[in-house]
Amino acid sequence: MENLKIRNTIVFYLNGQRIEVTGADTLKPFAHYLRYFLDKPGTKIVCSEGDCGACTIMVANFRSGSLQKFQAINSCIAPVFSLDLSHVVTVEGLADEQGLSVVQKAFVANNGAQCGYCTPGFVCAMTALAEDCVIENKPITAKKARNYLTGNLCRCTGYEPILKAATSIDLKEVKSLTRYVSKESLADFVSLSNSVEISGSNFKINMPTTLAEAAEIKSADTRIIAGATDLGVLINKDKFSLVKVLNLVHISELQKVQFVDGKCKVGARVTLTQLEESLKMHSPEFAEILKIFASPQIKNNATLVGNVVNASPIADTIPALMILNTVIVTLSKMGSRRIAITDFYKGYKQLDLLPEEIVTHVEFQIPRADQIFKLFKASPRKDLDISVVTFAGLFSLDQKMITDTRIAFGGVGPVVIRMHELEKKFIGRQFTQELFTTLSHFVEKEISPLSDLRGSREYRLKLGENLVKKCYTEISTEYGL
Ligand SMILES: Cc1cc2nc3c(=O)[nH]c(=O)nc-3n(C[C@H](O)[C@H](O)[C@H](O)COP(=O)(O)OP(=O)(O)OC[C@H]3O[C@@H](n4cnc5c(N)ncnc54)[C@H](O)[C@@H]3O)c2cc1C
Ligand code: FES
Ligand code: FES
Structure with a gap:
């Protein structure tokens, strides 16, 4: 079955019709390609940054040898190559001979x-x-x-x-969209399950099928693009252009979420939708914070690893990862490394990640049944909004005595911060409202928020204080303490 010949075209099915794209067109935003190259103007482009949903299409990807279910994505920020080996249905494909859907x-x-x-x-x-x-x-x-x-x-x-x-x-x-999926199209995908390399005078895209190949390809000037929900926005705003691209979507081992020995191991190509689904059983609190992450269209493409490497101080997953003994696993031609997340962020968007390295996995501890885990996201709107301040807390109690605490804040400095001094003050103390109220005033000693469009320094300081108090209220109510 294995075909080692490298492919130089992107193949997808649009409303059942086979489409092949090659050359620089594979770098175009998919919505643009639909409208101006495939004569399908039903898909609209309004914001070009994943925020409005006008460009929503439905996609079923062929990954790890099988076709996944149809999901909505934002086509304005997804490059054409990211739809390789997928069935795509646009608004033009909804009605049939019997009329509207x-x-x-x-x-x-x-x-x-x-x-x-x-x-x-x-x-x-x-x-x-x-x-x-x-x-x-x-x-x-x-x-x-x-x-x-x-x-x-x-x-x-x-x-x-x-x-x-x-x-x-x-x-x-x-009428299910699977009506567009024929046996022939699936056989076609199987026959095309080989590595892709598309190049021109000023660009090169690699989509390998093995990690060994990926490590060989990853050079300092090659940029990994995952779900493109951060990079796609930058590209559309002319703040970044694709020159040498490495996409890991065809590497099966990076698509898995594994639970082993109380840990969760997440591959670089696991989407946030997939992670949210997997965590519902193992860590409902983590799954809940993913529920209010962006929108379904974004989460169906965005990856956890993309969120971690993008390194925004207001990234919603990083505070949780900061307190769950997370390890970032990397690979390059020189070998593999395991880096504690607490050492990974060196400054604003500065990482302990070499330019030749790929992040292959993120591993984190699942909170144990005897640990109380709390995650908060404070943002002006509940849904599809960027956080102002984020909070993560993990508490171990013996009766009412706090025996261990880990706390992290985001949006209060250049990186997400572990609150080591505050943590120490909790340990060995009784779990009381008075303790949380008193210690909430210490938050400002460890954080250094800036004022920006989303909130002033003072507002963020107050939020930090209030989130510690909220933590008490939620825990005491839920656990009857
Ligand atoms: C409308 C909208 C809403 C959003 N809402 C939220 C939100 O609520 N909360 C939030 O935290 N974020 C939000 N984001 C930001 C974004 O969705 C996340 O940061 C997402 O997790 C990025 O993942 P991605 O796979 O799309 O990354 P990409 O955009 O593909 O890549 C992001 C960065 O990670 C690097 N990278 C990716 N994979 C690897 C790898 N394997 N090894 C090394 N480097 C790698 C890329 O080179 C790039 O620098 C939002 C974005 C949009 C457009
Ligand atoms: S055009 Fe607004 S989300 Fe794509
Ligand atoms: S924007 Fe006019 S109908 Fe929704």
Whole structure:
């Protein structure tokens, strides 16, 4: 089965039709390629940065030898090459000879559109929702629809008719998107499961199938692109251009979440949606913070490793990882390294990561049943918003005595901070409101927030203090302490 010949084209199926792309066009944002090269203008481009959902399409990727389920993604920030070996369905693919799809009909019946510019994106996101509910055999509730549609903005209809459309969908009428997936297309993907190299006078894209190949390819001037939810925005804003690109999506061993000996090992190509699903059983608190991370469209592409390496001080996953004894595993031609996350961040966006190194995995401890784990994200809006301050806390108690504590804050300095001094003050003390109130005033001694568009220094200091108090309130309520 293995075909060692290197491929120099990107192949995907669009509404059932086979498309091959080669050369520099493979670097274009997918939405742009759809509209201007494939004559499919139904997919709209508004913000070009993953925020509005107008460009939503549905994608089923062929990964590790099988086709995954259809998921909604933002096509404005996804480069064409990232859709290699995928089935793509756009708004043009929803209706059939019998007329509009059940989701489109629900929009019409409930007056879900006015100017209509956001509508293709909403309809595609809602189709992915309906597809999911059919697979899970669960109804579309208003709550579920709200969560699913957090990545879609409408500025003129108002959300009530859109939610009514969602909840009115008769799931028995849904015609699955898998109607586009033929046996021949899957056999085609199998026959194409080899490494990709596409180059031109000023660019080169590599998509290897093994880690050994990837380590050989990764040079100091080669940039890894994962879900492109950070890099795709920078590219669209002309702040970064793709020259030498390494994409690890065809390496099967990087697609797994593994739970071994109380630890979770996450491969570099595991998406946040996949991680959220896997953590529901093992760490509901971590899964909950992922629930309010960005939007479904972003999480269906974004990776945990991308969040860690992007190294934003307000990255939502880093505070949790900071207190869960996380190790960053790297690989390069020189070999492998294991770096404690507490040593990984050297300054604002400065990492203990050599330019030739690939992060292959992130390993973290799953909080034990006798540990109390708390994660908070403070942002102006609950959904699809960037954090102002983030908090992670892990407490071990013997009766009411605090025997161990780990605390981290984000958004209060150039990197996410472990609060070593504050932690020491908790240990050996009784778990009381008075203790948390007193110690909340020590937060400002260890953090150095700046004022920016999202919040002033004073606001962040106050938030830091209040999150420690909130920690007490939540724990005492949940655990009856
Ligand atoms: C609309 C929108 C909303 C967002 N909301 C949130 C949010 O709520 N919370 C939050 O924390 N972030 C948010 N983000 C930021 C972003 O989604 C995350 O940081 C995401 O996890 C990045 O992952 P990615 O796979 O897309 O990374 P990419 O954009 O592909 O890459 C990010 C960085 O990681 C490097 N990289 C990726 N993989 C590797 C590897 N294996 N080895 C070495 N380097 C690697 C890349 O070279 C790049 O420097 C949002 C972004 C958008 C566009
Ligand atoms: S155009 Fe706004 S999310 Fe893509
Ligand atoms: S219908 Fe006009 S933006 Fe939604």
